[in-house]
Amino acid sequence: xxxxxxxxxxxxxxxxxxxxxxxxxxxxxxxxxxxxxxxxxxxxxxxxxxxxxxxxxxxxxxxxxxxxxxxxxxxxxxxxxxxxxxxxxxxxxxxxxxxxxxxxxxxxxxxxxxxxxxxxxxxxxxxxxxxxxxxxxxxxxxxxxx
Numbered sequence: 001x002x003x004x005x006x007x008x009x010x011x012x013x014x015x016x017x018x019x020x021x022x023x024x025x026x027x028x029x030x031x032x033x034x035x036x037x038x039x040x041x042x043x044x045x046x047x048x049x050x051x052x053x054x055x056x057x058x059x060x061x062x063x064x065x066x067x068x069x070x071x072x073x074x075x076x077x078x079x080x081x082x083x084x085x086x087x088x089x090x091x092x093x094x095x096x097x098x099x100x101x102x103x104x105x106x107x108x109x110x111x112x113x114x115x116x117x118x119x120x121x122x123x124x125x126x127x128x129x130x131x132x133x134x135x136x137x138x139x140x141x142x143x144x145x146x
Contacts, residue, residue: 017071029114042128066091
């Protein structure tokens with residue numbers, strides 16, 4: 001049985017991989033809900049956004065923090081009215097040069113040719129540890145103090 005994969009998902013993955021925020025936002029409904037299932041106290045772009053204006057701010061934070069080395073879906077399947085995707089990623093932290101490599105899971109809801117809900121799931125301990133490592137790199141060294 002062949003599963004239909006919307007061109008819309010192909011477009012959002014390609015535009016996000018290219019860090020083209022405007023093209024990415026075109027894929028979303030005005031009333032979109034975006035949830036990143038990690039703690040906002042651990043990850044600066046985590047939490048929930050409602051509407052395109054909040055989504056733009058949340059996604060811009062990610063682009064400001066990371067350069068994308070790799071970002072591609074490796075599995076997409078339809079299940080109970082939603083699309084579930086596994087994504088392979090490798091990001092480079094712009095300020096430190098440290099890389100984050102792994103996968104995440106996405107759940108998409110689409111209505112009227114636009115994405116109305118997008119949820120992303122990361123390994124919470126792994127991403128928390130990565131941001132803790134970044135914080136260590138960003139703190140001034142004793143030798144750098146006057």
